Amino acid sequence: MNYRGPFRVRADHNKPDPEILHPQDAIVRVTRSCICGSDLHIYHGLVPDTRVGTTFGHEFTGVVEQVGTGVQKLKVGDHVLVPFNIACGSCTFCKQELYGNCHESNPEATAVGGIFGYSHTAGGYDGGQAEYVRVPYADVGPTIIPEGMDLDDAVLLTDVVPTGYQAAEMGGIKKGDTVVVFGAGPIGIMAAKCAWLFGAARVIIIDHLEYRLEFARNYSQCEAYNFKSLGDPVVFMKKTTGGLGADVCIDAVGAEAAGDTMQTLLGRKMLMTGGSATALHWAINSVKKGGIISIVGVYGPINALVPIGNVVNKGLTIRANQASVKRLLPRMIEHVQAGRIDPKGIITHRIPLEEVSEAYHIFSAKRDNCIKPVLIPPKAEMRA
């Protein structure tokens, strides 16, 4: 695929195939590639330094076609799932398992590690919504897909499952806690699902798209409310949690939150802030004193508007990060194999890569009850 400007992407048959540029590179032939809520931020033109002509896609599986001279573990023919973070494995952050914060993969910025197909602000790499992709540090990230695992499950282990899980993990959930998740997209739905694994007694999910709330009720087995019909969502949250507020609030919305005109205007229309921080604002105000806020929703690099005074006065703990996919993978694979998490259950659309323009539109405009779309390149078998 080829990005041409906000809301414009197209299938491109003329882009040259990627080449090995570093001894630890591999070239991977893509077999599955998802579109993520994060892709919407770049598709909508909200992430600075998103250059025309680049290819998006950070959630993909594929077969290794070629390896550089320095690659030792990965072999041609291996079918791998590739974490969305590009991580060297040897910098101080990688060594401490902060694979989402690698310091050797993104020259353009220090605040964020390298990410496949996610603008030059995240390293200027082409992504996996393509037939072939260059995968740096091939011995670090790529993980062989376990025997018998469905490709549709495997591709969701590259981002959605570990991100949802880490959202719950960062919440420091204790048995009996009430957990509120803002956002019923793939990430929020997965976070709500995972909150149970940590012993939550009540899980509540908030969104304004009725079909997603309905989906979450079934898939995440949680309560689901439409903030449009709640009046003031913060007051509702206080009331429903016995007056004090939730124990843990998770922001799984990020920069494109709806629900507040001023935030939307400044953050999404005028691009004067790092995004519309409405969900985070509600999270801070809905959690109890001494509570924990976990943020996985993505924001731009510029200041966002949040009630930081309340964070101080309420003694809140904020924990946030890009998911460290590699750190979590072994545990995630166990959960999938034990049937505790059913990743492919959230896939609603399987679309040929050729129809990438339509796929983006469907996911972005939330048409046809879309939860999670996966793109299938022409050379990939529909089932493998």
Place this chain on the structure above:
Amino acid sequence: MEDKNIASVKPFEKERENLADNYKHINGWGIDADPENEPTYPMKTYTGDDHNRLEWERPPLQIQTVEILKSIEHPRLTAVYGTVAPPSGLSGMIRRFAFKYSESTYAHWLPLVFADRINVVEGIVDDLAHGHIPNIFAEKGWKAEWKYNRQEFVQNIAITIAVATAAIIIFSKSKKKKKKSLFSF
């Protein structure tokens, strides 16, 4: 290219064993340090390695073949990076300007956003130069809009046409009026 000031920060690790000795002049140094008080757990497996600063064993360095804009907060180029769409044209000039400022400033980010918009126009020019007329409707995925949201889609187009027609009528009327008033002088 390396920024000596940052890269040469003295590695802390080597001194860690006898760290306490270095701070004998501070009464009570370290007595309340609590290794359990580690709010980044379990995200991070804290080893204290951060105190070695940039002194890790680096992967081999990618050979630079295209222009890479490096954040001035990085003392050196990272070992790998993407090489797609190097800065070019007017947008490239603006991006180069932006990278003179740190990630902590509007002077970095706002020009980049501006460059992105210019880059869209450059993209269209480039398409045309390659004999490709971009089908913007197709790129926007309107086929899907037609399929899943036909009613609103048709409605929106109708409204757009109506508004445009009204605007043209009003505009042409006011032009005529102006002419009349000119003549009535």
